[in-house]
Amino acid sequence: MVIKKFRIISISLLILGILLNVITKDMPNLVDKYYSNGINIYSAKFMSKIFSIFPFSLFEILIYIVVLSILIFLIYSIYFILKNPRSTFVYLKNSILNIISIVGIVYFLFIVLWGINYNRMDLKDSLIADYNISHNENIKDVNYDEDDLVSLYRFLVEKCNNARQKVFEDNKNVMRCNTNRKEVLKRANNGYENVNILNLNKRGSYAHAKPIMNSSLLCYTGITGIYSPFTGEANVNIAAPDIYIPFTTLHEMAHQRGYGSEDECNFLAYIACINNEDLDFQYSGYILALKYTASALAKVDYDKFKELSRNLSQSVKNDLNNSSEFWSKYEGKVNEVSDKMNNNYLKANGVKEGTDSYGKVVNLFLIYYSLYEYN
Known part of the structure; x- marks a missing residue:
C-alpha cells in the first residue's frame, strides 16, 4: 500500500514537472522576473550556503552513490531473474514502475529548484x-x-x-x-x-x-x-x-x-x-x-x-x-x-x-x- 501511494505521488510529480516546464516556456518575461530574478536567487543561495558546510562536492558523492546503486540493482536483478524465472514479468514490471517513480521525483526537483531557468528571457x-x-x-x-x-x-x-x-x-x-x-x-x-x-x-x-x-x-x-x-x-x-x-x-x-x-x-x-x-x-x-x-x-x-x-x-x-x-x-x-x-x-x-x-x-x-x- 505504501509503495502504491509512493508511485502515485511520484508519477503525479513527474506530470506536474512536465506541465510546469511546458507552461513556463511561453512566459519568459514572467519567469525572468519572478523565478530567475526572484525565487531562484534565494533558493540557490540558501542551498549553496547550507551545503558549503561540506568541504567536498556533495553532488560528486551523490553521483558515486547513484552509479553504485545502479550497479547493485543490475547485479541483483540478474541474480533474481536467474533464481526466479517465473517471477520475471512481475519483477520487471515493479522495477520499471519504481524507476519511473524515482525519475519523477528527480525531474520534479530539477524543474522546481532550477530547470525553469531554461525558459527565462534570452x-x-x-x-x-x-x-x-x-x-x-x-x-x-x-x-x-x-x-x-x-x-x-x-x-x-x-x-x-x-x-x-x-x-x-x-x-x-x-x-x-x-x-x-x-x-x-x-x-x-x-x-x-x-x-x-x-x-x-x-x-x-x-x-x-x-x-x-x-x-x-x-x-x-x-x-x-x-x-x-x-x-x-x-x-x-x-x-x-x-x-x-x-x-x-x-x-x-x-x-x-x-x-x-x-x-x-x-x-x-x-x-x-x-x-x-x-x-x-x-x-x-x-x-x-x-x-x-x-x-x-x-x-x-x-x-x-x-x-x-x-x-x-x-x-x-x-x-x-x-x-x-x-x-x-x-x-x-x-x-x-x-x-x-x-x-x-x-x-x-x-x-x-x-x-x-x-x-x-x-x-x-x-x-x-x-x-x-x-x-
Whole structure:
C-alpha cells in the first residue's frame, strides 16, 4: 500500500514537472522576473550556503552513490531473474514502475529548484533592456556583421597579448594561476561583485565553487565543470589547464545565478573574468573568448583569421598549444559518449543547438561591444 501511494505521488510529480516546464516556456518575461530574478536567487543561495558546510562536492558523492546503486540493482536483478524465472514479468514490471517513480521525483526537483531557468528571457534581450534603462535609450535590436567579428577578434588578440605579460608562467612558459587551483575558486566571487550590468553585483554572495575530487577522471569526458541544481554547488574540474580554471569557475557560478544556456554562461563568465581584480582571471576570460571568436572567424574568413592570429604573442600561442595537447590525450569513446549525453541533455531542455550552443557566445560578445564599445 505504501509503495502504491509512493508511485502515485511520484508519477503525479513527474506530470506536474512536465506541465510546469511546458507552461513556463511561453512566459519568459514572467519567469525572468519572478523565478530567475526572484525565487531562484534565494533558493540557490540558501542551498549553496547550507551545503558549503561540506568541504567536498556533495553532488560528486551523490553521483558515486547513484552509479553504485545502479550497479547493485543490475547485479541483483540478474541474480533474481536467474533464481526466479517465473517471477520475471512481475519483477520487471515493479522495477520499471519504481524507476519511473524515482525519475519523477528527480525531474520534479530539477524543474522546481532550477530547470525553469531554461525558459527565462534570452540574455540578448536582457542586455538590450538593461542598456536602455541605464542609458535612457530605446534600442530594439543590435545588428552586426563580418567586419564587427573581425574587430572583435583583433581586440581580443590585443587584450590577450597585454594580459599575458602580467601573469605567472611555469618552467615550460605556460600560464599558471596566481595561486593553487583550489584557491582560485575562492577568488572568483570578486568578478561578479564588480559587474554592474544585469544587477549581477546586487545579488549578494553565494558559496564558493568546489573542486571535483576525481578531476583527472573527468578529463576523459571533456567536461571542465558541472553545476548541481540539487545542492546549489558549482563544481570545477581542477585538472584542466590553468587558463580554464577561472573561466570555468565563473561559468558554473553563472548557472548558480540562474542562467541555463551555455552560451549565456560563457558570456557572463567572460564579463566576470575581465572585471575580476586578479590578472589571472582577466587573462583566462580574454583567452577563452579568443578561442570561441577564433573558431567563428575561421568559418567565415579563414584568411583574415590567419592574418590576425600572426599577431598573437608566442606566450599566448604556448598556452593555446598546451591546451590542445592536453585535451588530445583524453580524446576517445568516453569523450564522444559524454558529448552526446550533454548534447541530448541540452536539447531536452530547449537548447536547440545542443553542445553547439557553447559557441553562440560570440553573438553575445558582438551585441555587448556594440552597446558598450571596446575598452
